[in-house]
Amino acid sequence: MDLKIPVMDGLEATREIKKLRPELPVIAETAYASAHDRQRSLDMGCDDFISKPISKELLMGIIRRFI
Template sequence: MSRPKPKTILVVEDEEFNRIYFEELLNQIHCRVVIAKNGIEAVELCKNNSDIDLVLMDIKMPLMNGYEATQEIKKIRPNLPIIAQTAFALLGDKKKSLENGCDDYVSKPVKKDTLIKIIQKHLTI
């Protein structure tokens, strides 16, 4: 019996420490990780890589922020789940993330169990 193909998750994050943290965490649940360091890279990767199953989108980034990147990705792949992640957990952040096309929201620091639950809500892993 063969194992199902691992899910591919695009981590969009400009901070190296956070990228490493997400990569370690997602590898533990047998996901393949693709990295983008800004919104422009994220849009290009989603445009050119149909294997991406879910996006973990940092909101505050250089060049193109997470809201703009989410809107561009949704034009190309409207059904691709995008989870906003931000260190600025202000009261309106979740609402603003959902209004800008994100499918879910998690605030930093991200706890492993919380992230896994949110990913499982959108993917079968």
């Protein structure tokens, strides 16, 4: 889930998704990589966090944990 998307903030979109499908993993991704942004994403329901630019290996490792 990109945290900066048009119309609805990515964290708000995550909250809405989790209301409908709480078991569905959501991985936050953003260019803003502070510890505060990471914690805020996790607090808002994201299951993990990755910052841009995204490493293919890191992303695949995160995805593997959820499948």
